[in-house]
Every structure is written in C-alpha cells, then in structure tokens.
Amino acid sequence: MDPLYSRFCNEVCGHIPRATSRERGDIARELTHHLEDHARQLADRGVEEGAAADRAVQAMGDPSEIGAKWNAQLSPFWLWMGRVLCVAGMCLSFVIFVGLYGERFEPILNSLLARVGVTGPLRDPPYSYRSVGEMELDLRCPYGDSVIYLYGLTVLQNIHDPDERALRIGAVAYHRDPFRDSVLLTNITWDGGAWLSYWASPARGASAGAITIPLPPGSLPESVVLTGSSFGNSFRAVIPLDWEAIS
Amino acid sequence: MSRKKHVLTRRQRALRQGLTLAVLILLVSLLHLYRPLPGQALQAEGDLYGLAPLQTVLTVQPEETDGPPRLGRLCLAENDGALMAATLEFRPLSGWEVTMDEVVDCTKGSSPQCGFFRPSQSAYSYAYVFGRVDDPDVKEISFRGVYRPYYGNSYEEEAVLTIRRETAVGRDGAWYFLTPLPEVFSQQLQLDLGLYAVWWSADGGEEAVLWELNG
Amino acid sequence: MRQKQSLAHTSLLVLSLLSRQDMYGYQMIATLEQRLDPAFSMKEGTLYPILRELENAGAVSCYEQEVSGRTRKYYHLTRKGRRQLAEEQEQWERYEHAINAVLHMA
Numbered sequence: 001m002d003p004l005y006s007r008f009c010n011e012v013c014g015h016i017p018r019a020t021s022r023e024r025g026d027i028a029r030e031l032t033h034h035l036e037d038h039a040r041q042l043a044d045r046g047v048e049e050g051a052a053a054d055r056a057v058q059a060m061g062d063p064s065e066i067g068a069k070w071n072a073q074l075s076p077f078w079l080w081m082g083r084v085l086c087v088a089g090m091c092l093s094f095v096i097f098v099g100l101y102g103e104r105f106e107p108i109l110n111s112l113l114a115r116v117g118v119t120g121p122l123r124d125p126p127y128s129y130r131s132v133g134e135m136e137l138d139l140r141c142p143y144g145d146s147v148i149y150l151y152g153l154t155v156l157q158n159i160h161d162p163d164e165r166a167l168r169i170g171a172v173a174y175h176r177d178p179f180r181d182s183v184l185l186t187n188i189t190w191d192g193g194a195w196l197s198y199w200a201s202p203a204r205g206a207s208a209g210a211i212t213i214p215l216p217p218g219s220l221p222e223s224v225v226l227t228g229s230s231f232g233n234s235f236r237a238v239i240p241l242d243w244e245a246i247s
Numbered sequence: 248m249s250r251k252k253h254v255l256t257r258r259q260r261a262l263r264q265g266l267t268l269a270v271l272i273l274l275v276s277l278l279h280l281y282r283p284l285p286g287q288a289l290q291a292e293g294d295l296y297g298l299a300p301l302q303t304v305l306t307v308q309p310e311e312t313d314g315p316p317r318l319g320r321l322c323l324a325e326n327d328g329a330l331m332a333a334t335l336e337f338r339p340l341s342g343w344e345v346t347m348d349e350v351v352d353c354t355k356g357s358s359p360q361c362g363f364f365r366p367s368q369s370a371y372s373y374a375y376v377f378g379r380v381d382d383p384d385v386k387e388i389s390f391r392g393v394y395r396p397y398y399g400n401s402y403e404e405e406a407v408l409t410i411r412r413e414t415a416v417g418r419d420g421a422w423y424f425l426t427p428l429p430e431v432f433s434q435q436l437q438l439d440l441g442l443y444a445v446w447w448s449a450d451g452g453e454e455a456v457l458w459e460l461n462g
Numbered sequence: 463m464r465q466k467q468s469l470a471h472t473s474l475l476v477l478s479l480l481s482r483q484d485m486y487g488y489q490m491i492a493t494l495e496q497r498l499d500p501a502f503s504m505k506e507g508t509l510y511p512i513l514r515e516l517e518n519a520g521a522v523s524c525y526e527q528e529v530s531g532r533t534r535k536y537y538h539l540t541r542k543g544r545r546q547l548a549e550e551q552e553q554w555e556r557y558e559h560a561i562n563a564v565l566h567m568a
Contacts, residue, residue, distance in 0.1 A: 012507070034491075038506070041492065059505070062505070065505075066507035066510065069511035073515055078258040085264040089264065092271055144297040175294055180279055183294065183295060231350070232299070232327065233297050
C-alpha cells in the first residue's frame with residue numbers, strides 16, 4: 001500500500017473510536033481501493049504516478065471530517081448487543097453439549113433403547129431363586145402418555161423349597177415422546193389378585209422394573225392379568241401362559 | 248464472477264445472532280434439554296407421575312422462618328385427575344427444576360381434595376397445606392395439628408389454621424389454596440420434636456387425617 | 463463555486479445512481495463527475511458515511527465480490543431504498559416547482 005494512502009486511512013480511522021479493529025481494517029481497505037481507482041484513472045489521463053496519488057488523497061477531503069461522520073454511523077448499542085447474544089449463545093451451547101450430557105442425553109438414549117428392549121432389569125433371578133423356565137413376551141400397553149413394555153417372563157423356583165415358585169416379568173416404561181421422561185414404575189400399583197413385589201430402577205428417560213408374582217403351590221394359571229391405575233390413567237395387560245413352551 | 252458475500256451492518260449481525268439464540272433456545276426447549284420456562288419443569292415432573300398436562304393455578308413466594316433467602320417459587324398446578332404442589336428453582340445449567348413436590352389424586356374421593364407439602368428440607372421453610380374445592384357449598388376448610396413442644400414429654404399442644412373461600416384463589420367455579428401452616432408447625436418439623444398429625448375438615452364437619460408422622 | 467452538496471441531496475443522488483445498477487464507491491463518484499455540472503463537486507470521502515447512513519436505514523445493502531482478482535464492495539438499492547428514492551424525488555420535484563414558480567413570476 002502506498003504510504004500516502006496508509007497515512008490517510010490511519011488519519012480517518014483515528015477519528016472512528018467506535019470501530020473495532022476488524023471494522024477499521026475494512027474501512028482502510030475500502031478507502032484504499034477508492035484511492036487506487038482514482039489514481040489509476042488520473043494516471044490513464046497522463047498524470048504522473050506520485051502526483052496522481054497525491055491528487056486522489058486531496059480529493060477525498062478532510063480525514064477528520066470523514067472519520068467523525070463515519071463514527072456517528074457506528075452504533076455501540078448494536079455492537080454490544082451482538083457481543084452479549086454471541087456470548088449467551090456460546091454459554092448455552094456449552095451447557096447443552098458439555099454440562100448436560102449425563103443429565104439429558106443419557107435419558108434420551110435410555111428412552112430410545114427401552115423401545116427395543118435393550119434397557120431393562122436383569123433377568124438374573126433374585127437371591128435364593130433359580131430360573132426353571134422362560135417365555136418371550138412382547139406386550140406394549142399405553143399408560144397415560146407413557147408405554148409399559150413387557151418383554152420377558154421367567155419362572156422362578158426357590159432353591160430351598162422347590163414347591164415355592166414365582167413368575168418374574170421384565171418391564172420397562174418409556175414416554176411416547178423420546179425426549180421426555182416416562183412414568184416411574186414405582187408409582188404403579190399392580191393388582192393381579194395376588195401379592196406382588198417389584199424391583200424398579202427409576203432411571204431418567206426410561207423406568208425399568210421386574211414384577212415378581214408368587215404362584216400358589218401346584219398352580220399353573222392359564223394367564224396372568226396385570227393392572228395399574230393412577231391419577232385417572234389405567235392399564236391392563238393379559239399375559240397368556242403356555243406352560244408347555246415354558247417348560 | 249465469484250459469489251457475492253453479503254456484508255452485514257452491526258444491527259443485522261446482532262439480529263442474526265439473536266435469531267440464532269432464539270432458535271437454540273427453542274430447540275433445547277422442544278428437546279427438553281433445557282427448561283427456560285417453569286411450566287416445562289412442572290410438566291417434566293408430571294411425566295414421572297404419569298400425569299396429563301398440568302395447568303398452573305397459583306404461584307407464591309416461599310415463606311421463610313429465618314435464615315438466608317432462597318431462589319424459586321411455590322406453585323399449585325392441576326389437571327382433571329391430580330393436584331400438584333411443587334417447589335420450582337432455576338438452575339443456570341439445566342433451567343427450571345422441581346425440587347420438591349406433592350401430588351393429590353383427585354380421581355379418588357370427592358371434593359374437597361387437600362394435601363400436605365414440605366417445600367424443601369431446609370430448616371428455614373414453612374410446611375404448607377394445599378387443596379382444591381369444587382363444591383360451591385363449602386365455605387371454609389380448617390386444619391388442626393397436634394404436636395409436643397418438648398422432646399420426650401407427653402404435653403401436647405395444638406394449632407389451627409382456617410382458610411376461607413373469600414381469601415382463596417377462585418377459578419372456573421372452584422377455589423384453591425396453597426397456604427403455610429402456622430409457624431409453630433414448621434418449627435416442630437424442623438426440630439423433629441414431634442408434630443404427629445394434621446387433620447382437616449370442611450365447614451366444621453368430620454375431621455380426616457391429612458398427614459401423619461411416618462404415616 | 464459550491465464546494466459541498468448538502469447531505470439530503472447527496473443521498474438522493476446516491477439512491478438514484480444505485481437504482482440503475484449496483485455500484486462500488488469510486489464508480490459512483492466517477493459517474494457523478496460525468497453527469498454533474500463541473501460547478502458542483504463533493505469531497506469523495508464523505509460518500510462513505512452517507513452510504514453507511516443509508517445502510518443503517520435499510521435503504522442500501524452491501525456485498526463483496528471478487529472482480530478481476532480484486533475484492534470490491536458493491537452497494538445495492540433495496541426495496542425500502544426504492545421507496546425512499548421515490549419519496550425524495552417527489553420532494554425534490556415539488557421544491558423545484560415551488561422555486562421555479564417564484565423565479566418565473568410574470
């Protein structure tokens with residue numbers, strides 16, 4: 001850049017205190033292009049190079065006047081508003097992708113996995129019991145805005161008392177919307193006409209549990225009915241039991 | 248000729264950044280990654296109970312017995328089947344969160360529906376009663392609590408709180424309240440000296456147990 | 463010899479130039495030099511604050527484009543700018559008519 005142009009641009013920019021350094025660079029570039037174009041035109045008319053540059057600078061006018069008028073057009077309000085919004089956006093992005101991974105992404109993952117039965121309680125029998133038969137289940141029951149997915153049935157036998165048996169049913173609950181948490185299985189009352197116990201893990205996103213139903217000695221019921229109701233929502237699942245297949 | 252690169256003014260740049268931020272907030276809000284509004288926290292809590300969408304009926308600032316002021320608010324929300332009292336706090340990293348709540352099942356029993364609520368485990372907060380009355384003939388509800396002021400003795404005292412329809416919040420023909428119990432109740436809970444039970448009755452009628460210690 | 467155009471008139475001239483085609487700064491100055499009476503001149507540097515003002519008002523938008531190995535900053539008249547041009551042109555014509563009515567009084 002011609003030192004004459006550079007001096008002129010610096011003088012103009014010196015009177016634009018509101019400009020950022022990037023804006024000053026843009027201003028200097030635009031003014032320099034203007035000066036070069038004017039000088040080239042003068043040179044085409046036969047003016048000597050140095051004189052052309054000088055005349056181009058003179059034609060621009062008073063740099064302090066140009067700078068002051070330019071400065072008046074730069075709004076500090078919008079500059080700082082932009083900076084605040086940019087910082088707020090960066091903070092929110094950090095919060096989402098770094099700070100919240102465990103809090104929110106994991107529940108969404110749980111909810112998605114629950115739909116295909118990957119998330120669920122262990123099928124290992126509880127202490128003092130062993131598994132003596134299994135049956136596949138694939139029942140999905142609406143429960144308010146959630147879905148209860150019953151995905152497997154195991155027949156348990158007490159190690160110390162072979163006549164004592166129970167049914168253990170694997171269940172997960174997930175919300176219809178994968179970005180929301182399911183109803184907690186712990187809040188559901190199951191009433192099959194017999195005493196039930198369940199174990200549930202209230203993981204965020206999807207709630208997993210196992211329902212254990214003691215069977216009366218020698219009893220081979222044709223089906224098991226599970227019901228639940230809460231706050232006006234209710235569900236009912238009838239699970240037919242094929243004892244030949246289970247054995 | 249090469250592509251044109253639009254040059255933005257400061258105002259245009261700021262507005263574009265504002266729009267980006269708004270879209271980001273909308274996105275995280277829709278994906279439930281962040282809850283910029285308290286109603287979203289209420290609904291997320293409702294999901295855990297299996298509740299249909301809740302509507303906020305009233306919001307109050309929590310009463311403190313003493314100690315440092317706490318952020319947040321107490322909220323009473325409802326749908327046809329449930330009434331929920333909740334403590335909402337804003338956490339910068341996750342937005343609004345429900346930190347404590349109590350839900351009354353309104354599908355069982357008849358009006359009025361009442362509940363007992365402890366907004367926090369802080370020693371400085373009051374205990375609350377909340378409820379909804381659909382019956383237009385009910386004019387007032389009373390709460391009576393019995394406690395032992397000094398640990399280990401058998402001396403009992405009682406305190407009474409009466410809530411009248413005129414002082415409650417009305418909406419669509421029903422009236423609602425979310426009211427702190429007398430300070431002495433909260434102190435007993437705080438000191439764990441023996442607030443045994445809270446009974447309630449409507450219009451001086453038969454009392455029912457609202458809350459029992461360890462019950 | 464008048465040394466300086468008033469701001470209002472200069473913005474009218476700039477809007478009028480841009481209504482025909484997009485231009486860069488020196489291109490506008492060169493075109494004005496060709497069209498204007500030599501009795502009138504303006505300090506070339508003052509064009510840019512005027513362009514900034516028009517940009518802030520939304521009358522003009524700006525883009526960069528590489529032409530012959532050089533990045534130039536072009537200015538484009540927006541729809542709002544066209545409306546502003548029409549209004550200022552109408553004001554100017556009314557003003558001119560009013561002055562002429564007095565000057566050519568019989």
